[in-house]
Amino acid sequence: MELRGYTVDPAAQFDTEVITFQWFDHVLHGGPLPPLLAGRVNYELMGANRWEHADSLDAAAGGYRDFQLSSERDGDHHVSDESVADAGEPLRIEWHPDSVLRIPLRAARP
Known part of the structure; x- marks a missing residue:
C-alpha cells in the first residue's frame, strides 16, 4: 500500500473497525485494552515497521528542535x-x- 509516494509499513495497516470495537469493549465492559493502544500516546514509527507507546507527547517526542x-x-x-x-x-x-x-x-x- 502506498500513500503519497510512501510505502506504508505492514504494522501500520490494521483493521480500524476491529480496534474500535476492542476499545469499546474495554471501556464499556472492562475487556482487555487492545495492545495497539498500550500507552496514552501510540504511534507507528515510519520505516521501522513497529508501534511505540508513551505516557505523554513529551515522552514520545524525545526532544525538540527549534526552527x-x-x-x-x-x-x-x-x-x-x-x-x-x-x-x-x-x-x-x-x-x-x-x-x-x-x-x-x-x-x-x-
Missing part, C-alpha cells in the same frame, strides 16, 4: 535552524487591524 522563520528559501519553505542570535536582523511581524497576520519574507528595513 526560525527566514527570508531565505530552503526548498518550499522559509525556515532555518540557525538561532535567533545568529540570524542578524530580526524578522519584523506586523499585526493589522483586519486580524490578518502578515509576515514579510524579506528583512525589514528601518
Whole structure:
C-alpha cells in the first residue's frame, strides 16, 4: 500500500473497525485494552515497521528542535535552524487591524 509516494509499513495497516470495537469493549465492559493502544500516546514509527507507546507527547517526542522563520528559501519553505542570535536582523511581524497576520519574507528595513 502506498500513500503519497510512501510505502506504508505492514504494522501500520490494521483493521480500524476491529480496534474500535476492542476499545469499546474495554471501556464499556472492562475487556482487555487492545495492545495497539498500550500507552496514552501510540504511534507507528515510519520505516521501522513497529508501534511505540508513551505516557505523554513529551515522552514520545524525545526532544525538540527549534526552527526560525527566514527570508531565505530552503526548498518550499522559509525556515532555518540557525538561532535567533545568529540570524542578524530580526524578522519584523506586523499585526493589522483586519486580524490578518502578515509576515514579510524579506528583512525589514528601518
